[in-house]
Amino acid sequence: MTDAALRAAGPAIPSFLKGAVEARLKARHAQERRFVLYGRMAIIIALAFLAVLLGRIGLQGYTTFVDYRVTVPVYIDPARVDRADIAGANFDMLVAQAVMKKLSIPDDDVGENVGKVMELMSNDLGFQLMAQVRANPSLIGRHVNVTGPMKADAALYFKGQIKRSTPPEGRKLDDAQLDWLDRMKASGAVVSGFNSGFFTRSDSTEPEQAGVLGAVVGSTMMLIVTALLAVPIGVMAAIYLEEFAPKNRWTDLVEVNINNLAAVPSIVYGLLGLAVFINWLGVPRSSPLVGGLVLALMALPTVIIATRSSLKAVPPSIREAALALGASKTQAVFHHVLPLALPGVMTGAILSMAHALGETAPLLMIGMISFVPGVPGGFTQAATVLPVQVFIWENASERAFHERTAGAIIVLLVFMILMNLAAIILRRRFERRW
Amino acid sequence: MLTWAALAALLLFSTYAFAQARRRLAATAQTRRIHSRPVHHGTYVTLWTLAPAALVLALVGAFGGKMESALLRADTPAIVRTLTPAQAEVFFDDAQALAHGGTPSQTAYAGELKEALTDKTAQAHNLEQTLQVGSIVLAAVLAVGGFLLAFRRLAPDFRARNRVEGWIGGLLTACSVVAILTTVGILASLVFESWRFFQVVSPLQFLFGTDWDPQIAMRSDQVATKGAFGAVPLFAGTFLVMLIAMAVAAPVGLFSAIYLSEYATSRTRSLVKPLLEILAGVPTVVYGFFAALTVGPLFRAFFNAVGAKLVGGPLDGIGVYLGQVQNQMALVAGAVMGVMLIPFVSSLSDDIINAVPQHLRDGSLALGATKSETIKKVVLPAALPGIAAAMLLAVSRAVGETMIVTMAAGLQAKTTINPLDTVTTVTVQIVTLLTGDQEFDSPKTLSAFGLGLTLFVVTLALNIIALRIVQKYREQYD
Numbered sequence: 001m002t003d004a005a006l007r008a009a010g011p012a013i014p015s016f017l018k019g020a021v022e023a024r025l026k027a028r029h030a031q032e033r034r035f036v037l038y039g040r041m042a043i044i045i046a047l048a049f050l051a052v053l054l055g056r057i058g059l060q061g062y063t064t065f066v067d068y069r070v071t072v073p074v075y076i077d078p079a080r081v082d083r084a085d086i087a088g089a090n091f092d093m094l095v096a097q098a099v100m101k102k103l104s105i106p107d108d109d110v111g112e113n114v115g116k117v118m119e120l121m122s123n124d125l126g127f128q129l130m131a132q133v134r135a136n137p138s139l140i141g142r143h144v145n146v147t148g149p150m151k152a153d154a155a156l157y158f159k160g161q162i163k164r165s166t167p168p169e170g171r172k173l174d175d176a177q178l179d180w181l182d183r184m185k186a187s188g189a190v191v192s193g194f195n196s197g198f199f200t201r202s203d204s205t206e207p208e209q210a211g212v213l214g215a216v217v218g219s220t221m222m223l224i225v226t227a228l229l230a231v232p233i234g235v236m237a238a239i240y241l242e243e244f245a246p247k248n249r250w251t252d253l254v255e256v257n258i259n260n261l262a263a264v265p266s267i268v269y270g271l272l273g274l275a276v277f278i279n280w281l282g283v284p285r286s287s288p289l290v291g292g293l294v295l296a297l298m299a300l301p302t303v304i305i306a307t308r309s310s311l312k313a314v315p316p317s318i319r320e321a322a323l324a325l326g327a328s329k330t331q332a333v334f335h336h337v338l339p340l341a342l343p344g345v346m347t348g349a350i351l352s353m354a355h356a357l358g359e360t361a362p363l364l365m366i367g368m369i370s371f372v373p374g375v376p377g378g379f380t381q382a383a384t385v386l387p388v389q390v391f392i393w394e395n396a397s398e399r400a401f402h403e404r405t406a407g408a409i410i411v412l413l414v415f416m417i418l419m420n421l422a423a424i425i426l427r428r429r430f431e432r433r434w
Numbered sequence: 435m436l437t438w439a440a441l442a443a444l445l446l447f448s449t450y451a452f453a454q455a456r457r458r459l460a461a462t463a464q465t466r467r468i469h470s471r472p473v474h475h476g477t478y479v480t481l482w483t484l485a486p487a488a489l490v491l492a493l494v495g496a497f498g499g500k501m502e503s504a505l506l507r508a509d510t511p512a513i514v515r516t517l518t519p520a521q522a523e524v525f526f527d528d529a530q531a532l533a534h535g536g537t538p539s540q541t542a543y544a545g546e547l548k549e550a551l552t553d554k555t556a557q558a559h560n561l562e563q564t565l566q567v568g569s570i571v572l573a574a575v576l577a578v579g580g581f582l583l584a585f586r587r588l589a590p591d592f593r594a595r596n597r598v599e600g601w602i603g604g605l606l607t608a609c610s611v612v613a614i615l616t617t618v619g620i621l622a623s624l625v626f627e628s629w630r631f632f633q634v635v636s637p638l639q640f641l642f643g644t645d646w647d648p649q650i651a652m653r654s655d656q657v658a659t660k661g662a663f664g665a666v667p668l669f670a671g672t673f674l675v676m677l678i679a680m681a682v683a684a685p686v687g688l689f690s691a692i693y694l695s696e697y698a699t700s701r702t703r704s705l706v707k708p709l710l711e712i713l714a715g716v717p718t719v720v721y722g723f724f725a726a727l728t729v730g731p732l733f734r735a736f737f738n739a740v741g742a743k744l745v746g747g748p749l750d751g752i753g754v755y756l757g758q759v760q761n762q763m764a765l766v767a768g769a770v771m772g773v774m775l776i777p778f779v780s781s782l783s784d785d786i787i788n789a790v791p792q793h794l795r796d797g798s799l800a801l802g803a804t805k806s807e808t809i810k811k812v813v814l815p816a817a818l819p820g821i822a823a824a825m826l827l828a829v830s831r832a833v834g835e836t837m838i839v840t841m842a843a844g845l846q847a848k849t850t851i852n853p854l855d856t857v858t859t860v861t862v863q864i865v866t867l868l869t870g871d872q873e874f875d876s877p878k879t880l881s882a883f884g885l886g887l888t889l890f891v892v893t894l895a896l897n898i899i900a901l902r903i904v905q906k907y908r909e910q911y912d
Binding site: 281330 | 496497499500595596599602603605606607609610611612613614616617619620622623624626627685686687688689690692693694696697706709710712713715716717718719720721722723724726727728773776777780804805806807809810827830831833834835836837840841861864865868869882883886889890893894897898901
């Protein structure tokens, strides 16, 4: 009679309650399932946002890396280009007329069509031509081949972002211009290729001539300043607080203070930079130096916190062994503890630099928003940096700048991913578990 | 240029000093026992050679320009005194620019003024030379003197190592003081500039005024509004955007933290957590771009479509309103900011939930509670102070966030609770006030510092409250 014995072990549920108990149990299990579902949904929502964000930027930006280059044989008409005053000639018009001749587009008296063709060709072609003729005036009277980008709107048509199906009032190019573009493409004068100009040029008011080189160089210079200041100072401050500082009110104050600094909004650091570095100390505005100074102060708490946690992870036995062998406190820390903590310190430093690379708001305060057409010449010259370049282009009204913005974001994200990868590899490769 | 050469020479001399000291002690060590290793003696001598001289060069490098302009302005020629202060400033800047080979302003000087300029240019040139040569001579004296004094102290029994370690200790302490100095700098700059602002606009008017219109005339002939500095609309806008952001971030972040720490397998966790970290690592300007060019138009199209459906029906008024909704609205900025805060809330809550001891869960499960009941009735109450603190920190982040709102929220100062309206926030106004042409004495520019001070105080208070909550309500389990 084992069955009966087992049944007797638990209190039997009276039959009139059985239905209620089962219903309640069912409700509780349903509640459980709903709860798990909420959790799954939360994760899915977060990851979906990530996918949409990155996917959207990829879609908007990948066309930046393709450009359409046109090659035109231009006759340098001696009647139009004066040997004595080469810069006075209208080379843009020469280019446009060469295109018209090639496509046999007629022109009227007022030159309406020339103007329309000039709207399709980047003035970079004219600049190139002028530079060539200046360097070698004997070209006057001869045919010269120039290759350069199409104007941004023409490129947008080739990329399918300006569509023929939109009514002509809604697009920048009219039907005739679209026909010419089709014929230019069919004639083989226009070839598409990798947009190397995006990486070899700096900011420009013309979208097709704008690139990220100046911003990349500016960002690099600023990060150098930031790293040179924030990493040594942060690491040394962390060593002091973790290894040397006595436990007293002063060190408590420093500690609370560092935690608070880590939570101060970044824009406040910009105000600090404006008031102290620019107005009081006279550091040049919008230079990589002042940007680096501000970001160094901002990155300092992060570096300190990361260094402290990796110093904490080194077991006390290491310190004690060194001290027991007669090393001084300083020797124990610098010869034994710090080298063992170094991978963690470097990981923290790289991550905080990656964070500094993406920071925008404080840099707007210190004048980095100005238009800088070239590569910055030094640490005290005006410069622009990648995230600010993104902000500037986002504000531009031309549609072609939108894809450039997304392109610049892709470049920025690639740099950040590289830095994060470096940190991960460093951690995987050198981190020790005790 | 000359200063760099002097610095290079100094470094060279320090290397020489190091080598000399070390060789001398290494020779002594052959015959008898020495207290510190030769390298410590070398470092000791190098420190005394290098540090004071380098300090002088660095100070003159950093503050030389300021000293020069102060000395230059010390005696102002009579003719310059007749100019307005702004013109006099330009005059002195031009004198300095001419003296250092820079580009002066376009101002044309004539007659007596031109003579004064030439005079001052020469003076500026002289001052610069004097400062430079003086600092180099002083540095040279300090370097040689430091070297000789330190070198004379070297002896087998000299405790060079302890001295060097004293220097290192001092250096480490100085580095930790930088953090304090940063706070002092932030406070000083904000308070000082705000104080100047509050002399023009009373703090009460600033904090409780309901009209924000900082576009005041910079010159008397300019047509502009009188200017009003009541920040209530900005606080309202900031609050609205923060509320929307938290409405997105709090549930999604908290639930994903609960799922990750209580339900997910370790494989899911190791996959999802780095992905959430990517979301946290995306620069805010990227979120701003996404908000302005993707989410904004999307929301607008949605609301306009809904509005078109409602027009002519019983909800005609709402339909007409929805048809006019713009890209820039509080909802867009708030929603995108909420997404940005998800990983922040999630990782903080995750840590806190993991810190709740396992035996509490085991006890609850053993009494027959389901897993979700355990979480709701046991884990979350135990973690509540920590989660509340995490939410406050997220609020502080939302209040201080700049780029998303700058790019997606708008500039119109409105006191509204309508999420479809365009609002402006404290941070947006700081950016707007401080980019573009600025004159440092106008209340318009200074008001940015008043806003900055308010922002700093609010975020600091939030952080301190968060810290207090954690300290006060922390349960000691073991």
